[in-house]
Amino acid sequence: MLHCPRTVARTIVYSGIFLATGVSTVLAADPTGDWKVADGVANIRVAQCSGNMWGVVAWEKTPGGKDKNNPDTAKQSRPTLGMPILIDMKKKPGVDAWEGEVYNAKDGQLYSSTIKPVGADQLEIQGCVLGFLCGGETWTRVGPPIPSSPSNSMAKGAPKAAPGAPPKTAAPAAPPKTTGAVNPAPAPKAAPGQKQAAGQPADIGDICLLPDIARFAH
Template sequence: MKKLIFFLVLLLSIGNVFGQDKGDAIVGEWLSSSKEGKIQIYRQGNKYFGKISWSKNPGNLDTKNPDEKLRSRTIVGSVILKDFEFDGDNEWEDGTIYDPKSGKTYSCNMELKNANQLKIRGYIGISLIGRTEVWDRVK
């Protein structure tokens, strides 16, 4: 019985390790569809985040941010993707995306179309009401 329990624990551990590696497929730098910014996606714990690493206009401030204290910060360095979880297949779900142009935060899902294209779907309420962009991996 002890051997069976050990074997099951080992299998679950191996599955989590390999699943997480597949989840890291989005880690790296991505160019937005407008070509105005680059977003560095990284893993923190079991969740994925993204911050603006480059902007066409690097001195722009986050003037539309609903938090008045953050309006004086530059857009570069701002975390705009938060709390994504890998679903074990090919999608990252249950996160949010912040749009510095409007100052609004939306629910968001991401899907890797191929090794170099990431589909971003921001929405309000349900995924049907939203907008999709495709970002390209920076090589």
């Protein structure tokens, strides 16, 4: 009987270590959040939209970029801010990796791609054209993981507000975060002599609601 409390205490300690290790593993395998690309020219926001991962340009070192290399002439004038980069990436069975496509604005091409978290603060991106010319880079975390929420699991065909309809009155309680939303973070400081372009938002908000994603994810 005298040994029971000690045994219980030891069990609690071991359980705590196990749970802490499990939580760390979950966080380490979460690709959502804001990531700085390898050359530092942009941050990509990755979020889960209706079950799959999407990533868009959330910040640019040089504001005002255009998708000028897109082979679709109708898209060559679209802003690169808010442009999808990681497209409809699906979880690979049994591993912490997601497969889909990555859009390379430098050449206007889509590549078969895989993303894989490495620890809690790095994300490996691999891309290939037709199974060859493979390459990749590592992104660095600059924003926390984005929690999931049912508010972005909108079923296809769900009723939408009519154009021009007034927004619904917000409930007294704070609404849950949507899957693609993230707590606003301070915008990266401009380098000496560099000014942030007028009109560029500090945070683009819920990427799952962007038109280029919503038409696929909802």
